[in-house]
Amino acid sequence: MPYLGLGVYKMTNPEETIRAISKALEFGYRAIDTAALYYNEEEVGEAIRASGLSREDLFITTKVWNADQGYDNTLRAFETSLRKLGLEYVDLYLTHWPVEEKFVDTYRAIERLYEEKLIRVPGVSNHHVHHLEKVFSKANVKPMVNQVELHPYLTQESLRTFCKENDIAVTAWSPLGRGGILQDDAIKNIADEVGKTAAQVILRWHYQHDIISIPKSVTPSRIEENAQVFDFELSSDQMHRLDQLNKDQRFGQSPDSFKFDF
Numbered sequence: 666m667p668y669l670g671l672g673v674y675k676m677t678n679p680e681e682t683i684r685a686i687s688k689a690l691e692f693g694y695r696a697i698d699t700a701a702l703y704y705n706e707e708e709v710g711e712a713i714r715a716s717g718l719s720r721e722d723l724f725i726t727t728k729v730w731n732a733d734q735g736y737d738n739t740l741r742a743f744e745t746s747l748r749k750l751g752l753e754y755v756d757l758y759l760t761h762w763p764v765e766e767k768f769v770d771t772y773r774a775i776e777r778l779y780e781e782k783l784i785r786v787p788g789v790s791n792h793h794v795h796h797l798e799k800v801f802s803k804a805n806v807k808p809m810v811n812q813v814e815l816h817p818y819l820t821q822e823s824l825r826t827f828c829k830e831n832d833i834a835v836t837a838w839s840p841l842g843r844g845g846i847l848q849d850d851a852i853k854n855i856a857d858e859v860g861k862t863a864a865q866v867i868l869r870w871h872y873q874h875d876i877i878s879i880p881k882s883v884t885p886s887r888i889e890e891n892a893q894v895f896d897f898e899l900s901s902d903q904m905h906r907l908d909q910l911n912k913d914q915r916f917g918q919s920p921d922s923f924k925f926d927f
């Protein structure tokens with residue numbers, strides 16, 4: 666799975682979405698992170714086909730939305746996503762949020778899709794340790810990815826340790842804190858020290874911690890900037906200073922207080 670992908674949440678304008686994904690693929694991105702909830706799976710498929718890239722060179726993630734969880738519903742939701750994407754398989758399929766009473770059955774359906782080779786990697790999103798433990802109790806194949814909010818203000822250390830011990834790759838959503846941490850003085854100082862931008866420093870911090878990231882932008886120059894993070898290194902002192910910024914601050918919702926009101 667590539668360490669960097671383009672997140673496409675809130676890309677609602679079809680032309681803009683296709684343009685942004687096409688640019689990302691031109692700049693060398695090979696992973697796209699969408700979800701049924703984002704209502705742009707059709708555009709993701711269109712941009713992929715227009716790119717002329719081979720299917721096996723791409724890594725496409727989508728997710729089952731909360732209202733569609735449970736075993737049978739998940740299988741149906743997956744069929745819809747596959748049809749909208751116009752693909753024969755999905756690389757990574759995730760439970761979007763752990764809907765109480767349902768997320769274990771949702772994951773069992775994802776496991777079946779994996780056994781049927783309709784997905785290459787089974788995974789989950791927004792799962793705390795206690796959710797993962799419940800999933801493990803019923804799963805034959807453990808989730809291979811957990812996608813959670815993660816950035817220097819929310820470093821998720823204990824969850825990362827647990828995932829590492831269980832061979833679960835961690836993907837950071839909102840890796841830039843929705844843009845809300847780019848003005849942080851400590852991050853800007855490090856950016857000056859290495860001659861890079863704040864966004865590049867943050868994405869490099871993720872990479873050096875073995876965390877996959879999926880920053881979102883529709884602006885071509887930013888899409889390009891976010892991909893240029895593999896040609897420099899942060900020192901252990903700089904990594905440590907970034908680690909120290911943690912304040913358990915979320916920009917999105919928490920898995921334990923998310924309102925599943927549908």
Ligand code: NAD
Nearest residue numbers: 672673674698838839840841842843844864880881882887
């Ligand atoms: P993000 O941290 O990627 O921040 C995106 C914002 O930062 C953009 O709106 C843009 O304005 C700004 N930005 C991006 N690159 C920049 C740059 N180089 N310089 C200055 N500003 C820049 O936040 P996000 O969009 O919330 O998260 C990324 C992706 O994660 C989403 O698109 C989606 O695919 C995924 N996601 C998943 C979940 C989930 O529940 N699994 C939840 C939220 C997001």
